[in-house]
Amino acid sequence: MPIPESSIVAGQVYNLSPLVRRITAPNGGRMTGPGTNTYLVGHEEVAVIDPGPLIDSHVEAILAAAEGRIRWVIVTHTHPDHSPAARAIIDATGARAIGCLLHPDDGHQDTTFVVDHDVTHGETIVGAEFTLEAIFTPGHIGNHFCYFLHEEHLLFAGDHIMEGVSVIIIPPTGDLKDFLDSLALLRQYPLSAIAPAHGHLLNDPDYEISKLIKHRQYREQKVISAMKALGEASLDRLLPLVYDDVDPELHKVARFSLWAHLLKLERECRAVKTIASHWAFGEEQWVLRDGVPSLRESDL
Numbered sequence: 001m002p003i004p005e006s007s008i009v010a011g012q013v014y015n016l017s018p019l020v021r022r023i024t025a026p027n028g029g030r031m032t033g034p035g036t037n038t039y040l041v042g043h044e045e046v047a048v049i050d051p052g053p054l055i056d057s058h059v060e061a062i063l064a065a066a067e068g069r070i071r072w073v074i075v076t077h078t079h080p081d082h083s084p085a086a087r088a089i090i091d092a093t094g095a096r097a098i099g100c101l102l103h104p105d106d107g108h109q110d111t112t113f114v115v116d117h118d119v120t121h122g123e124t125i126v127g128a129e130f131t132l133e134a135i136f137t138p139g140h141i142g143n144h145f146c147y148f149l150h151e152e153h154l155l156f157a158g159d160h161i162m163e164g165v166s167v168i169i170i171p172p173t174g175d176l177k178d179f180l181d182s183l184a185l186l187r188q189y190p191l192s193a194i195a196p197a198h199g200h201l202l203n204d205p206d207y208e209i210s211k212l213i214k215h216r217q218y219r220e221q222k223v224i225s226a227m228k229a230l231g232e233a234s235l236d237r238l239l240p241l242v243y244d245d246v247d248p249e250l251h252k253v254a255r256f257s258l259w260a261h262l263l264k265l266e267r268e269c270r271a272v273k274t275i276a277s278h279w280a281f282g283e284e285q286w287v288l289r290d291g292v293p294s295l296r297e298s299d300l
């Protein structure tokens with residue numbers, strides 16, 4: 001069972017549970033919270049989940065804690081704050097790289113990550129003391145996997161569920177419907193706690209999943225209200241209305257999630273995309289279809 005914890009200090013080895021240690025990288029920021037969490041699973045044979053950014057002190061901390069016992073380096077996905085340290089750890093230990101690459105690269109990927117084993121949904125990684133099960137969870141990005149630790153019912157959630165940092169949906173492979181479907185899938189596992197890639201251990205998985213669904217319902221309602229107010233409108237015109245409760249400095253990344261909301265509405269035949277306009281020739285415009293149905297939970 002995971003034990004309670006207090007604050008996160010980058011570089012410190014934190015014993016999260018009997019089988020799991022956490023070392024947070026010194027890359028804290030607005031998008032990464034206290035920094036990327038790297039998890040070490042097992043003691044006799046170690047699996048490193050999300051090695052994090054390539055920062056010498058972080059790699060050294062991981063290697064020192066694992067004492068030469070790293071056998072697997074696993075990535076939840078290949079964003080630059082998650083996988084670049086893999087190569088240095090693998091070169092030092094001979095561990096196998098497990099993950100899934102995004103094809104084609106969407107321009108947001110860590111292209112240094114080379115996979116030794118292309119993971120698939122339901123596959124298990126079995127160590128001397130543990131079994132980790134891969135769960136395919138697209139949504140944030142199209143190649144995202146979570147990992148479920150059977151012995152402790154702990155979920156390594158990567159960027160699918162985070163503490164204190166909004167999950168950004170990054171089209172075109174990131175997809176809001178996929179994100180919500182993946183949350184529903186995670187509910188089918190007997191989770192005791194969630195170990196996110198950013199933030200503290202989350203001890204109430206059902207609450208966290210419900211919170212994320214409610215947040216997306218809230219944001220979708222704001223998208224619909226803004227579209228009703230503006231009529232035909234571009235992403236950039238919708239952005240300040242839909243995210244008027246978010247610091248404008250974050251609008252650049254929020255724009256991805258807004259795009260994902262519009263694509264979901266389009267897929268549900270609730271909005272249409274049009275090109276061309278008298279005032280912004282060639283720019284994509286979005287408009288609600290007539291008779292948009294009211295928001296129902298079953299739609300989400």
Ligand SMILES: [Zn+2]
Pocket residue numbers: 077079140141159
């Ligand atoms: Zn990410």
